[in-house]
Amino acid sequence: GGVVALPPSEVKGPTAISTDLAVEKYVEAEAPGPIPHGLQGAPAPGDVGVAPLGPELTTSQFVVSGMSCASCSAKIEAVLGRHAHVSSAIVNFATTTARVRYDKLQLSEAELCCLIRDLGFGVEPLADTGASGDMEGLKSSLRRDEAISSGKLKLAVALLFTLPLVLLPVAASLLPGLRMVLMGRFMGEMPPMPILQMLLCTPVLAYSGRGFYSGAYRSVRSGMANMDVLVVLGVSSAYLGSVYYMFMTSCSMLHHGQYYFNAAATLTTFVLLGKLLENIAKGKTSEALLKLMDLQPRDVTILETVGGEVRESVVRIDDMPRDAILKVMAGDKIPVDGEVHWGTASVDESMISGEHIPVHKAAGDKVTAGTINCDGLLHVRATRLGEETTLSQILRLVQEAQMSKPSIQAFADRISGIFVPVVVCIAVLTFSSWYVLGRERMYPVSFLLESGWEG
Structure with missing residues (x-):
């Protein structure tokens, strides 16, 4: 905090003003006498002894x-x-x-x-x-309503194409006639099997997996690498490598190639399934907070006296004025903190006290937002609105508790920030090592493709 002081000869009101920016409060040391003009409002330019204002945190x-x-x-x-x-x-x-x-x-x-x-x-x-x-x-x-519905659609499309893609080689191995058709020659040296696999894999990556590509692009553009980058690298490597082998086979440069279309589609489908389950789990972890939010109604009934006649009007809770008289019927939730103006009823205050036995309320008794009027009719004068209510304060405490991070979670977040770059570096190093060793013929010939490719 800081202290703003004036010379003793000029001070007839507060002797000092102490500000604490951490809790955004000020404390005045009182002294008898009128408050000088310089302290009644914002300090005017040139006021002697007045320090500039500090940051106003929100x-x-x-x-x-x-x-x-x-x-x-x-x-x-x-x-x-x-x-x-x-x-x-x-x-x-x-x-x-x-x-x-x-x-x-x-x-x-x-x-x-x-x-x-x-x-x-x-x-x-x-x-x-x-x-x-x-x-x-x-x-x-x-x-997570939107994420869950979108995830279900993408997963359904991915499964629609991935299942035939995975089952096709199994069916070909069990049915010799189908195998002869799929592994025969088409377009010169190109068998129909990889063409059919590519046609089944492409919609999985183009539609269901497009979110990974857009996420990876945004991540790289902003100078970071997230899990989308790893997924895109793995899936694209499998897909593009298979397309490359198709091209080499069709040009008769290889007798046959290694195709990984099923791996690309399967990886995309499993990651989509994991993300869907993750979103469902995230929604369930917030159930307690959601139940608290549901305790506050969106609309309230206000009683107004116009020309000696009492009229009812339904307004949004955000538009309700302070000290308004609310009508709370039996079974309704009390929308704000207030005081019973008229009527008697039993109120379920279990959300505050944990006690399920209703509490009798009569004129002059305090009531709390989110509690339930079990029976009777109450007219309640609103005394605290919006974020001033007890329910809003409980919600804020729960949210702050969810937002807080223990030290182990902060450590895990730091590790996750470098996890993807480290994995990518290891992958590049592994590929480069195998490529160099192959070009230099430093591993057994049995590791080479059956096509007789010698690097």
Whole structure:
């Protein structure tokens, strides 16, 4: 914190103002007397003894899409953390959310979104926990609805082509007639089998696997390497290598080649299955948070007296004014923290206390948002709205607990950031070693292809 002080002769109000930027609060040491003009508002230019204002820290939350592994979240954290006006940044890969603490005088939410989008990820800001519109966006993100439905479609298409591709060689080995047809010569030296395999493999990579290619492109463009890069390298190597052998065979440069179309399609299908199961698991891990969110209704019934007549109107909870009188019927959830204005009822407060026995409420008693009116009719005066309610504070605590990272997870994120480059380097080194050894004839001739290729 810091202290702003004026000369004793000029001070007739507070003797000092102490600011603590860590918790964003200020403490005044009171002294009798009027407050001088310089402290009544923003310091005017030229005010003697007034220090410049420090950063005004605030926290914003975002929903981030397009992350494929923990290295993606680590990259976003690193880029945001290096920004001069960002105090801290935490990105949760499991919930696809990011929480950023920054100086709002120097940086805006739009600029933070641009920083994340420049890395190749989609991002949408979430205003606060008490806004129902943002609540719905966060619910959809936590349930992973779009990712799960898209993953199911891609997996179905991949299975449609991969199963025949895998079963075709098995059927050819069991049926001699089919084998003769598939392994015969077509287009000169080209047998029909690899052509059919290529035709079955191509839709798997072009449609179901296109997300890996776009993710790998965004990753490389932003100067990082995620798991999509590994998948693309493995699948493309198998596919392009098989196409190369097809070309060599058709040109009679090889008697026959090694084809890996089934490996490319199978790898893509299994990774898609893993991603689908991952998204389903992520949705289930957020069930507790989703249940808390469902405790708050989106619409409320307000009672207003107009010309001596009481009228009811249904409004969005975000548009409800403070001190409004709400009508809560039996079986309804109490939308905000408030005080019973009229009526008696039993209220289920198990979400707060854990006790399932309803609590009797009458005029003057306090009620909490998210609790359930079991019987009777209540008129409730709203005293705390939006993020001020107990339910919103519980939601915020749960979200902060999910966003926090133990030391072992932070270590795992650092490892994931270098995992892909290390694997790629090992793969390049392995390929180069075998290639050089082959060109120099330093491994047994039995390792060569049966075609008699001698390098």
